[in-house]
Amino acid sequence: MAGMKQGATYLLPENASVVLEKQRYLIDSRSERGSVLVSSADRRRMFLPGKQLDHLLRDGACVLENEHGEVVAAGIEDDSFRYLNQLSSEERKNVRFRAALCYAIHELVGQGLRLSEGILNKPQVRQDICKLAAMHFEGKIAISALRGGSMTRVFPLPKGRTLLKYYRLFEAEHFDPLALQGKHRWKGNRTSRLAPELRPLMTEASKAWLDKRKPPMAKAYQKLKLLLKAENMSRRGRGEAELALPSQASLRAHIDKHVSSIGQQIAREGERAAYNKRGPGSTDLRALMFGELVEIDECKLSILIPIKRPQQPEEGHSSHGTAPKGAEEVVTKRVHLLLMIDVATRMPLAWTLAEQPSADATLELLRMATRSKEREKVKHGCDQNPAPAVGIGKVRNDNGTGLRNREVKEAMAGLGIISVDTRSYHSSDRPFIERLFGTIESELISGLTGYTGNAAGALPGYDAVENAKLPLDALYQILTRYLVDVYSHTAHHGFGMDGRTPYQAMQRVLKEAGMVRPPSMRSRRIHLGGEVKATPTDEGIKACGLPYQSREFQRLRDLYPGKWTVCIDPDHIQAVTVQIEGYVGVIEADLTATYVASLTLAEFVEAMEERRRQAPQDAEVSEYQFVEALRAIEKLNATFEPKPTKGSSFSTFEELEERAQRVTSGIHLAPSTKLLDVIEPGGLMADDPVGALPVGRGLQPALEPEEHLEDETVTAPASASRLGRPDTKGLLK
Incomplete structure (x- = not known):
């Protein structure tokens, strides 16, 4: 055990006074320079330089008294631990x-x-x-x-x-x-072996290293050599001994002692980067209800995928029918992931892939969050349930081009969503979505073919361009399965989650606090859907190649001639909202082609394009042929083989409208006149929505019209799963 040090500094009790030579003094201040005492009798001030007060206390020349006049002891301020x-x-x-x-x-x-x-x-x-x-x-x-x-x-x-x-x-x-x-x-020699005159020179030389250009330590050491050389020349002129050059490690130790690690990072990388890496963050509960607060952000994924550029029709070719054959450029690019999560539960609400962030991609994200994602679950084979449709109370996003634009702001304002633009390059403003991007990068993207690494030159032995074989559709399917089946059911140990999975947290929040109600279908169509200018006829109004009808059309058609504005939701084409210039009301029109009511707008356009490729000479699409085209698409998706695709996981409304006008030009979509409520025996609970088939006569012609049926009792091809007239003779009274 070491004894008391001779140069110990005393810890004086609170409100203690010093009795020196029978005079009481109050302690005004203490510092390295000394102690300032104030006489309680005549308020005369006395200065004791250095540690003279400590020496007087150690030698017993003065004592300490509390406010009651009792003698108290002073503790010793040393390096001893107190707990x-x-x-x-x-x-x-x-x-x-x-x-x-x-x-x-x-x-x-x-x-x-x-x-x-x-x-x-x-x-x-x-x-x-x-x-x-x-x-x-x-x-x-x-x-x-x-x-x-x-x-x-x-x-x-x-x-x-x-x-x-x-x-x-x-x-x-x-x-x-x-x-x-x-x-x-305390053992060992704790005194510095460097001369005190070297410290100012080392401090001056360290400024060359504490620079945002991030020079190496050798630059600061070179400056120290020059400063020391000039100092030694001056010392030789005064007849003093020269100073020895310290090592580079001593210079680094000098910087570490006088500048904290955060200060070094601010000096070399800037305050914004240092705040992102070393900021304190926040541990408050920012939301309590499901949908109360969401975070949106975009991230460029570290993976290369093949993208086929859309082929433009050559001059002289008609836009109808098949596209002209020609060379197609296939490039490999990194795509952007746009993601939305709920802050209260950390549950993913919407996700999409795009070649470049845009307003259309963000609107697709908002549409996906406010609708059911059962379609994605079935299409991509997810085992667990995704997040349900939910309204949005507040959105936090950065200054990205796809997030901060007029179209998105107007859409969110129309839905009553509060939009908060956070600071760019400040991850603590959106900590949850930023953390999820890192999780997706490390757990999912890093194991896929075409991974580029998280930095330039991170994978010197792996050729990402050569291995860029994963198409966009397959990447979106993998991402969907991960977010729905893996991430949503993985224990989360963030603040407020308490080890629950996001799905469990969502169930608890829905039970205890509730959720923000999703917007109505009319609000979705007006603020999140697309607009088409169309002229009404006696048969209704046509938008994107789909016929719609309302009882009010006949009355308003003569009163308000010209083109009307049709608002359509690409995810729900069963109805549209029609707005007429000069008319105060809003009209809801229903789809008359009921056999496509279960499709989205993108699926409808793909089915029509498939029909055009199979039989471009036909001018009318029959119900039977349409169902066969849908089944061909499903079979093609089921036997999916990797191939180059477009650069986004969705189609913009303008693209769908252009494609629909191109493939439906000259086609008459006759409304269904037969009851479609009869299915095969045992197929009442089947998952296939295309199951309601007509019975008996009245069938549309077969795919081969030149072949005629010899007998009415001959059934349709087996692949069509058609039923003949039921034999009910003698069974009904």
């Missing part, structure tokens, strides 16, 4: 062991034992100390030091001299166990 948990586990055991020995010696003193080194070395006294100390200490105590073997589980009893030193110190500090802590960390 037991500040010690290491091994040192805590040593302190408890020494304190147990002191308690045992104190009990023997109470029984009349006279303390001396010789008495404490007697065998009987040492045995008594061991027995009494065992009552205060849980370890095993050995009377004599052991030789050989392990010493970690046995605490040998020190000799009488050490025992007496422990007890005197323990008694002087009023039986405080922390007075028995070891001072081994």
